Amino acid sequence: MLDLTNIKSVHGSKFDEVVDRIDSPGAGAFTPYHSARTIVRVDQVLPGQELFASYGEEWIPWIPGVAVTQEANFDAADELMHEFEEWIEEHENPDCPTRGELTEELLQAMWKFMVEFPQSSRKLSVIPKEWSRERMKKATLIETQRYLGQSEVESPSREYWTNKGRVSLDFLRENGKCQDHIRPNVSSVPHAGRGAFATRDLPKGTVVGYSPLVHVAVRGEEIYTINYDGRDHGNENNAKKPFSRPDLILNYSFGHRNSTILLTPYGGYELVAHKPEWLEQDIDFLRDTNNKIGLSFDYVALRDIKQGEEVFMDYGDEWLSAA
Numbered sequence: 668m669l670d671l672t673n674i675k676s677v678h679g680s681k682f683d684e685v686v687d688r689i690d691s692p693g694a695g696a697f698t699p700y701h702s703a704r705t706i707v708r709v710d711q712v713l714p715g716q717e718l719f720a721s722y723g724e725e726w727i728p729w730i731p732g733v734a735v736t737q738e739a740n741f742d743a744a745d746e747l748m749h750e751f752e753e754w755i756e757e758h759e760n761p762d763c764p765t766r767g768e769l770t771e772e773l774l775q776a777m778w779k780f781m782v783e784f785p786q787s788s789r790k791l792s793v794i795p796k797e798w799s800r801e802r803m804k805k806a807t808l809i810e811t812q813r814y815l816g817q818s819e820v821e822s823p824s825r826e827y828w829t830n831k832g833r834v835s836l837d838f839l840r841e842n843g844k845c846q847d848h849i850r851p852n853v854s855s856v857p858h859a860g861r862g863a864f865a866t867r868d869l870p871k872g873t874v875v876g877y878s879p880l881v882h883v884a885v886r887g888e889e890i891y892t893i894n895y896d897g898r899d900h901g902n903e904n905n906a907k908k909p910f911s912r913p914d915l916i917l918n919y920s921f922g923h924r925n926s927t928i929l930l931t932p933y934g935g936y937e938l939v940a941h942k943p944e945w946l947e948q949d950i951d952f953l954r955d956t957n958n959k960i961g962l963s964f965d966y967v968a969l970r971d972i973k974q975g976e977e978v979f980m981d982y983g984d985e986w987l988s989a990a
C-alpha cells in the first residue's frame with residue numbers, strides 16, 4: 668500500500684434502489700450502487716496538493732510491463748539515501764585520507780549520475796531528483812528511528828513527492844477543471860435512475876464537466892461479458908440459472924457502430940491533461956496507442972442552464988434504437 672494516502676471513502680458505494688428492481692423497465696439498465704460519500708482528512712491536505720486514496724493491500728500486485736509504486740519502494744529509497752549519507756560521513760572523518768575532496772559540486776554530480784542511471788529500478792524511480800544534503804541527514808535520522816521502533820520524522824522520499832505533486836492556486840485557476848457544476852440526484856426521467864443537476868447557473872458555452880476516458884477492448888466484448896455458471900457460490904440468494912450477458916459498464920461507455928473503439932468515462936476528479944492535438948489523429952492512433960492518458964471529454968452547455976435544472980446529453984440514434 669502506498670503511504671501517501673490523504674483521503675478515504677467513509678463506507679464506499681451503497682446499494683440504493685432508486686427504481687423498483689423487479690417491476691421497473693429500467694431495472695438492470697443502470698447501477699443501483701450509488702451514494703458513496705468521500706471524506707478528506709483536511710488536516711493533511713494543503714491547497715493544491717494531490718489527493719491519494721488507498722486501493723487496499725490486494726490492489727494490482729502485478730501488471731505486465733507496468734511499474735506500480737509501492738510503499739516498499741519509498742522505504743528502499745530512504746535506505747539508499749541513508750547509506751549515501753553514511754558514506755559521506757565516513758569521508759568527512761578527520762582520519763579519512765581523502766577528507767576535503769568531497770565538495771558539494773562533486774556530491775551533486777554523483778547524485779545526478781545515480782538518479783539518471785540508465786537502468787530501470789523502482790527504488791531509483793522514487794528517489795528525489797534534486798540533490799539535498801539535508802534530505803540525506805533526514806534519511807539517516809529516520810533509519811535510526813525505524814531501528815528504535817519510532818516514527819517521528821516524515822520519510823524524506825515521500826515528503827519529496829508529496830510536495831512535488833503540489834501546484835499553486837494560480838496554476839489551478841488557469842489549468843484546472845471545475846468539477847462541481849453538477850451534483851447527482853434521482854433523475855426526473857422515469858426509470859432512468861440517477862441524473863446530473865446543475866449546482867449553479869451555467870451560461871451557454873460553459874464546460875459543465877470533464878471525464879477522462881479509458882479505451883476498453885474491442886467494443887468491450889472481450890472483457891465485459893459476464894458469464895454466470897449457475898452455482899450459488901455460497902450465497903443462496905444467487906440466481907440459479909446460468910447466464911451470459913454484457914456487463915453494465917457498456918451502458919456507461921461511448922462507441923460508434925462503425926468503430927471497434929469503446930470509451931469509458933471515469934471519475935472526473937483526476938486532473939488529467941487534455942491533448943487537443945489528438946483531434947488531428949486518425950482512428951488507428953486512438954486504437955493502438957498505449958499512452959491513453961490524456962484522452963477526455965469536455966461536456967459543454969449548448970444553451971443557458973439554470974441552477975437546479977437536470978443536465979441531459981444526446982446518446983445518439985444507435986442507443987435510442989437499441990433501448
Ligand SMILES: C[S@@+](CC[C@H](N)C(=O)[O-])C[C@H]1O[C@@H](n2cnc3c(N)ncnc32)[C@H](O)[C@@H]1O
Nearest residue numbers: 693696697698856857858859860861862918919
Ligand atoms: C450513463 S448512464 C446514466 C446514469 C444512470 N442513470 C445511473 O443511475 O447510473 C446511462 C443509463 O441511464 C439510463 N437512462 C439514461 N437516459 C435515459 C432515458 N431517457 N430513459 C431511460 N433510461 C435512461 C439508462 O439505463 C442508460 O443505460
